[in-house]
Amino acid sequence: MMFMTYLKERLSWILLFLLLQFLAVFIAYIDPEIPLTSILYYVFLSLIIFVIFLVIRYQKETKFYQELEEAEDILDFSNREFLSPFEKITGDSIARHFEGLKKTVTENERILDEEKDELLSWIHEVKTPLTALSLMIDRLEDQTLKKEMTYEWLRIHLLLDQQLHQRRIPFMENDLYIEQADLESVIFGEVKTLQSWCIQKGIGFDIDLQSTEVMTDAKWLAFIIRQLLTNAVKYSEASDILIISYQRNGRTTLEIADTGRGIDSRDLPRIFEKGFTSTVHHQDHAATGMGLYLARKAAHTLKIKIEVESAPGKGSTFKLTFPKSNDFVRITGM
Structure with a gap:
């Protein structure tokens, strides 16, 4: 592949050489004073020498560009020997731009880290008045108002929790x-x-856990389950959400099934995409499109396989298949 690229790059030189050889043969052909046999012999030797020259130059010239193509880390040309003048100019220019990009990336990472830390600090600070608000809501005597405020409090709590884990x-x-x-x-x-x-919406839970022990990070598993349960409750009316677990082929599977509005078949391949809500219920302003995306990302790191089966009007079933213990060797390094 590289040799063909080199031939294309040097095509003009090759054509010029062939044209000069053809010109020599043509002059010898029309001029009887010049022996044609000697010219043909000269052309033959020239072709051999030119081919050898091309092969040698290919090995020398493409070494620099192969290193550029295969480079994955820092491009430092300061210690390279036998660079041609043009290669040295190219190398110096790339190195300068690369250093500039590294500085820009480092600065951007620093700014992002500062923004992340500030946001995390803000989220933790907001949790204090949110906890106080929860205690105030508990003291309300108006049950209707209490239910409404508890629901709104829960929405804020879940959104803050989602932001925290997203960062x-x-x-x-x-x-x-x-x-x-x-x-x-x-x-x-x-x-x-x-x-x-759930009480406000008349939703209950039917839980049957045949397998309860899994190798995972409990905190992040709770986050994944929280996103799936939130989705199930959000898109269901008065009904029971089924939660079951079982073992199959040495792996534990957890299923969360609801009888809500379900997911359209054209939306199923995209529900784990960042920011995707729905093409059918496009005006659903309650959806952020982040819950399932974050759940999928967390599940991937935990080596949990997450799958979904759904149909419009028939609800959705999310399956979490947990890894075996030895699947965590690469993560933990143990």
Whole structure:
């Protein structure tokens, strides 16, 4: 491939050489004073020498460009020997631009880190008045107002939680603590968080956990389940959400099934995309398109396979298939 590229690059030189050889033969042909046999012999030798010259120049000239093509890290040409003048100009220019880009990237990363830290600090600060607000809501005597305010409080709490985890996901592998986690306690903890919302909508839970021990990070697993349960409650009316777990082929599978509005078949391949809501319910302003996207990203890092089956009007079933213990060797380094 590189040799063909080199021939294309030097095509004008090759054509010029062939033209000069043809010109020599043509002059010898029309001028009887010049022996044609000697000219043909000269052309033959010239062709051999030219081919050898091309091969040698190919090895020398393409070495520089092959290094450029294969370079993955810092491009430093200061210690390279036998560079042609043009190659040296190219190398110096690339090195300068590369250093400039590195400085820009470093500065942008610093700014992003500062913004992330500021946002995380703000989220944690907001949680204090949010907790106080929850205690104030508990003291309300008007039950109708209490339910409405509890629902709005929960929405704010879930959105803040989503933002918090969204900022942490890029550095998730640094925060992992893989252990034997209890599915039952994680699920019941998340169900309790959504309890007031579920009571308001008349939604219950039918839980049947045949397999409860999984190797994972309990904190991030809780986040994934929180996104799936929030989706199930949000898009369901008075009904039961089914949560079951079982073992198959040595792996634990957790299913969360609702009987809500379901997902259109044309939307199914895109529901885990960032910011995607729905093509059918495009005016649904309650959806942010981030919950399932973040759940998928977290599940990928935890080596949890996440799948969905759904049909309009028949609800949705999300399946989490957990890895075996030895699948975490690469993550933990143990």
